[in-house]
Amino acid sequence: MTDPVTAWHRLAGSTVLLDGFHALKHAVRFGAEVPVAVTADRAAALALADELAPDVRDALGALLTEVSYETYASFVPRPHPTAVAALAVRPSRESHLARLARTPRTTPVVVLDNPRNLGNTGAVIRLAAGFGATGVVTTGTVDPWHPTVVRGGAGLHFATAVERLEVPDLPAGPLFALDPEGDDIRGIKLPDDAVLAFGSERTGLSTELRARADHLLSLPMRPQVSSYNLATSVAMTLYHWSLGAPASLWERP
Ligand SMILES: C[S@@+](CC[C@H](N)C(=O)[O-])C[C@H]1O[C@@H](n2cnc3c(N)ncnc32)[C@H](O)[C@@H]1O
Incomplete structure (x- = not known):
């Protein structure tokens, strides 16, 4: 399996940034293809999923990889309170x-x-x-x-x-x-x-x-x-x- 940092750098220029838990939740719910998703706090992200998005909780659990806060912050223009970011494929x-x-x-x-x-x-x-x-x-x-x-x-x-x-x-x-x-x-x-x-x-x-x-x-x-x-x-x-x-x-x- 490709590590998320390598995958992020490979895909960042050609995909759509999903900045924060809610953007990822909506994108997954509406069928987006998400090749990489990271969080600086996986337990907190999954607790949010349990509370706010049980319908996509398992999908988010399968997608999210924990990385250091510094790595997460280097992927986004400014850190989101949920410390979640992902890349999605833009539909044709x-x-x-x-x-x-x-x-x-x-x-x-x-x-x-x-x-x-x-x-x-x-x-x-x-x-x-x-x-x-x-x-x-x-x-x-x-x-x-x-x-x-x-x-x-x-x-x-x-x-x-x-x-x-x-x-x-x-x-x-x-x-x-x-x-x-x-x-x-x-x-x-x-x-x-x-x-x-x-x-x-x-x-x-x-x-x-x-x-x-x-x-x-x-x-x-x-x-x-x-x-x-x-x-x-x-x-x-x-x-x-x-x-x-x-x-x-x-x-x-
Ligand atoms: C901020 S307004 C544009 C103002 C611009 N200075 C102008 O000359 O029309 C942006 C758009 O919102 C819609 N809009 C704003 N107020 C409206 C109103 N009272 N009735 C219908 N459309 C409105 C229109 O489509 C308008 O072009």
Whole structure:
């Protein structure tokens, strides 16, 4: 068996860093391939698994190798309180594109049009995973699998489809673009196959995306307030969709 330090150095450049117990727990739960996982305190990590993730406790027990705290700390940008880190294989672009293109689609796709803040993008992926959205598509230059985005997503990139696309290649489906100037969302039932698009933190929706949109929708907001945070806007919109969607989507498997 390859020792974890050698494996880590061999794989670190070509895999996705799972930083902390919760990221590893989510990734394993949603089927990620994890070739190496380390902890500076195996007993503490397994106690957390017993308490918070009994469903994947055995899988985590088989994956986690204990290393010194110094070795663990050398693998991560800054140590996580749980002292757990792992590397996961990034799913192929083709597999995610196939999931995004599959029809009929039963849950929305979220589009972030040229997002700039990596933490926001991670938070949106976490929301999409929680609501069972089909996926999150970004346009623009940011890689939605950037390590800081993955950190913000808490390992939930593996629970939804996450890819970057050009506006003309967005998945099919009625396109609802969110903008403070749009029609009040409270008068609309969002369909399950909706494509829900949100603008950049700095400049809002691009001209290209606006031109593609079938509907422009606004979230209720007092007149003196300019806009909401991007991830907050996604949360409100997915929640609005969920009110009209079948409750069975959120039942335990
Ligand atoms: C921080 S805002 C963008 C602010 C930007 N300065 C602008 O000019 O639009 C990021 C995105 O969140 C969504 N958003 C924020 N507040 C909204 C509201 N009240 N109604 C609908 N969408 C909103 C929009 O998609 C917006 O493009």
